[in-house]
Amino acid sequence: MNKQKLWEENIRTVSIALSFMALAVFTGTMGYMFLDEAYNWIDALYMTVITISTVGFKEVHALSDAGKLFTIFLIFISFGIFGYMASAITRFILDGVFRRNLKDYRIVKKIDKLTGHVIVCGFGRNGKQASLELMDHGEKVVVVDSKETAIDRVRMFPDLYFIQGDATQEEVLDMANISKASALITAIPNDAENVYVVLTAREMNPELRIISRSSNSQSDHKLKRAGADNVIMPDRLGGQQMAKLVAQPDVIEFLDNILLQSSEGVKLEEVSCHGLAGCFIGKSIKELSVRNRSGANIIGLKNDEGAYVYNPAPELVLKDNYHLFVLGSKEQIVRLKKLLQRGN
Structure with a gap:
């Protein structure tokens, strides 16, 4: 049985148990009021609750013989109902369904933000x-x-x-x-x-x-x-990868080491030129001196026509809507972004 069905079954069981308990309280209250005129609805409800819970408090008014017999009947039926309800609630808690669904509800609230x-x-x-x-x-x-x-x-x-x-x-x-x-x-x-x-x-x-x-x-x-x-297509990529590992093993392992390693090491990242500092407008990659000033390397870019330029020439002039592909450590790439945005 999956957990969703377990949740639904436990909710249904607890609901049935609570319904039986409510019926027993209603029956007891009506019974005391019907059998003894001295009991108003508050006294009758009180008598019903102390009888069902078996706490042993003294009755509000002396009971008639009919009232005593009704109390015995109420005690017998309430034992079964109270035990069933306690069992249902205990299973609901011990199964972890309530705790798990409460956690899931909190996650949904976090997703909203x-x-x-x-x-x-x-x-x-x-x-x-x-x-x-x-x-x-x-x-x-x-x-x-x-x-x-x-x-x-x-x-x-x-x-x-x-x-x-x-x-x-x-x-x-x-x-x-x-x-x-x-x-x-x-x-x-x-x-x-x-x-x-x-x-x-x-x-x-x-x-x-x-x-x-x-x-x-x-x-x-x-x-x-x-x-x-x-x-x-994972299958096609997997086949291509295996073939290239035979034909160009060192090249593939080198690229995998860059692309698939932890983000703490050297990585290849896309950097947007949007908001390029004013002092860089009309300047070439050579004039930016990216390698010397940030430590990162520009190995490619995507121009305003959507075309990819590999190993761009030093004379290439950057534009605001270009996207650079940069190789470097996390710190070097951060320095490059600051350089492009602030110009220093």
Whole structure:
């Protein structure tokens, strides 16, 4: 039995127990009022409660024979009801369902406050790897998966947020705060579901960067038409990687060491020229003296036409809408960003 069903069953059991208890209190109150005119509704309710709880307080008024027989009847039926209710509530607490759902509720509230986070749909092999890599680079990640077993794996990583639900549904993506997210990765094994996720996400947030997994090469164009910015085929990438490790082993290991290592080491990062300092306008890369002033290296860029320039010439003049690809340590890249923005 999964935890959602366990939660529903425990809620139903506690509700039934409380209903029986309420019925017993109502029956006892009405019974004392009916059998003895000396009891008003407050006295009758008091007598019912002390009888059911077996605390042993003295009765408010002396009971008639009928009242005594009714009290015996009430004690017998209340034993079973009280025991059933205590058992239901105890199981509800000991099963951890209440505590777990309270924790999940708090996580949903935290997700409501996130901005610029990344949503990862599916926590299989690819989704898990993507989530951990993003988390390693300081990104806030919200995992969406419909499977309870997957959510249990997510719980093992305290820094990951999660929503259990179907990512193709708008209300689930809305719970993941998609309107304020910066990107979405859908890594569901089923291509049809990925198409639905991409369509729904693109409609809900037109500015969102969407990256989708694809298991079939025929799904590539469908996913892009649906709104995916990039489509990744893990099987194809894996095959290419293995082939290149045979043909160019040192080159591949060198690139892997840069791209896949911890964010604390040397890394390749994109740096926007937006807001370029006034003193750099119309200046070339050579005139910026990036290597000497920051320690980082510009190894490529994306120009205003969307074209990629590899190993740009020193004479190339930077523009405000260029994106630089920079190789360096975390500190060096921070210095470069400050240099481009402030000009010193």
